[in-house]
Amino acid sequence: MSLAKTKHIEQPTVLYMDGVSVSFDGFKALNSLSLFIEPGEMRAIIGPNGAGKTTMMDVITGKTRPDEGTILFNDELDLTRYDEAQVANMGVGRKFQKPSVIESLTVFENLEMSLKGGRSVWQALTHKLTGAKQDKIDEILSMIDLKDRLYEDAGSLSHGQKQWLEIGMLLGQEPELLLIDEPAAGMTDEETMKTAELFKELSKKHSLMVVEHDMDFIEALDCRVTVLHEGSVLAEGSLANVKNNQQVIEVYLGR
Amino acid sequence: MKQEIKGGPLTRLIMNDVAGRRMMMIILAIAIIVPFCNLVFPEGSALHVSTYTMTLLGKYLCYALLAVSVDLIWGYCGILSLGHGAFFALGGYAMGMYLMRQIGDRGVYANPDLPDFMVFLNWTELPWYWFGFDQFWFAMVMVLAVPGILAFVFGALAFRSRVTGVYLSIITQALTYALMLAFFRNDMGFGGNNGLTDFKDILGFDLQADSTRAALFFASGIALILGYLISRFIVTSKLGRVLVAIRDSESRARFLGYRVEWYKLFVFVVSAMLAGVAGALYVPQVGIINPGEFAPINSIEMIIWVAVGGRGTLFGAVIGAILVNYAKTYFTGAFAELWLFMLGGLFVLTTLYLPKGVVGLWAQIKDKFFSSGGGGQSGNPATDNAEGKV
DSSP, X not given: OHXXXXXXXXXXXXXXEEEEEEEETTEEEEEEEEEEEOTTOEEEEEOOTXXXXXXXXXXXXXXXXXXXXXXXXXXXXXXXXXXXXXXXXXTEEEEOSSOOOOTTSXXXXXXXHHXXXXXXHHHHHTOOOOHHHHHHHHHHHHXXXXXXXXXXXXXXXXXXXXXXXXXHHHHHTOOSXXXXXXXXTTOOHHHHHHHHHHHHHHTTTSEEEEEOOOHXXXXXXXXXXXXXXXXXXXXXXXHHHHHTOHHHIIIIITO | OGGGTOSOHHIIIIITOHHHHHHHHHHHHHHHHHHHHHHHSOTTSTTOOOHHHHHXXXXXXXXXXXXXXXXXXXXXXXXXXXXXXXXXXXXXXXXXXXXXXXHGGGSTTOOSSSOHHHHHTTOOSOOGGGTTTTSHHHXXXXXXXHHHHHHHHHHHHHHHTTOOHHHHHHHHHHHHHHHHHHHHSGGGXXXXXXXXXXXXXXXXXXXXXXXXXXXXXXXXXXHHHHXXXXXXXXXXXXXXHHHHHHHHOHHHHHHTTOOHHHHHHHHHHHHHHHHHHXXXXXXXXXXXXXXXXXXXXXXXXXXXXXXXXXXXXXXXXXXXXXXXXXXXXXXXXXXXXXXXXHHHHHHHHHHHHOTTHHHHHHHHHHHHHSTTTOOSOOOOTTTTTSTTOO
């Protein structure tokens, strides 16, 4: 772990966090957290409840300002200086733990709204659906397997389908980096595996950071794993490696 | 199935909106027929509409426009303003100031520049903020600008600080209450608790004349239709869907990259301007504007109109405003002291049993008894732009 702390690392990173700390009323949610993700990398984050996983996503996406530390996007943009909408428009997409699609809009409308660009009030008022946008929506639809539910309210979808729709909305934003919070929560085994396949497919084009508790899911992702504990990185490496780490077994796996 | 989503602005605005289109045709018919019956048929004729009735209906039309403006922000963006009466009253005051200056030297004190109440207060000069109101165009600009600017400043502060939900409702309530107290003061220069009244004419036409009343009535109908169409244009655009996203899940909208505060601000300002226009048309018809219009209870009543009609449908707001005000006219005549209890009861009943209002009830009835018919309005705020999808 000393690697990230030695000021700047040589290789290019899509996300670079160094010495990030956040405290709420004296409780250190993040304690000098350092972590970096290479372009095109998929990374799984695990850790017990309260380890700081969600807070980490909050500081990356501009929802929470860190007390100290550096967060760089693509080695140049200091994410701590922007708010949620700005960070989103720079190319960081975020999926929440609870599926948060817009339930009273149709699947189509949800996706249409997520498409990159046209974020100003005026552009939204004069928005027209072009062929290119329609194509993009079709492309996403086939990835998330919701083609036949296109004009149904998102609220009528099953839990798993809502999760996928939300992932589809992330794709619409065309982000470079996707932050995904417990995508497999509440999914059936079959849906979980399908989601893992989807993520592997996505990792060809995007960098992903996936927070998850489901070990089978992480195994299926087959990627580097970071273990968070009490707001900082406890271990990092392949899943097999991490699983055999004595500290990790004590604080997380062993329970 | 796809054509329902595609289609130009006009299709979106009119063709997909069966219920709204019918409602606007009815409003247009009323706006033409009522003044016609008032002016053409003599008193005593079965087809005659009295000036009293026309003025009353004109008031309802203004309230309906006000309700549309409330529904635009509450129904679609989830901003529960309990101070919308302030914008209505400010629009009314802007019109009232023009009407006061129109009186000229025909006032009791025959002062050509100063309205009577200023002479009475021993003022010798017109306050600076009364300048320009002798011009109709200037007053009309102010009818839009004053509510618009107040909404902009207030909204910018509130939305940027991310004040939402009940906290926002409370400060909007405080806003209208503060304005009421301010306007009650004589030295504000708006006539104190008497407000502005004793108007003589508008654009040179006698306000007591039936023809002027008829024209005002017609203008109210047209304003309602235009206000409805503007609101409809907004809610059926992508902007409208962003508003629904903000209403349903504000953080999702933010993480999708939308600057929520700008969207809220835009729709809040548009809504305040519509309310201002409603107030401006209301004042010459009722002949008075006083600080009582700022009373918090008025703003709460507006919410009840929209809730009763059906939140998030726009045309439901029109129905609600007319129904509740008709009931108010009737019951305050028949059992005056019971009205407020009935209003409160109405709100409780609507919230408990008719969450989608009269419009939702109608949709339910239709579903139950004519379910094979298909189409029609769903009463669902977000899907009403995809009429006929069943």
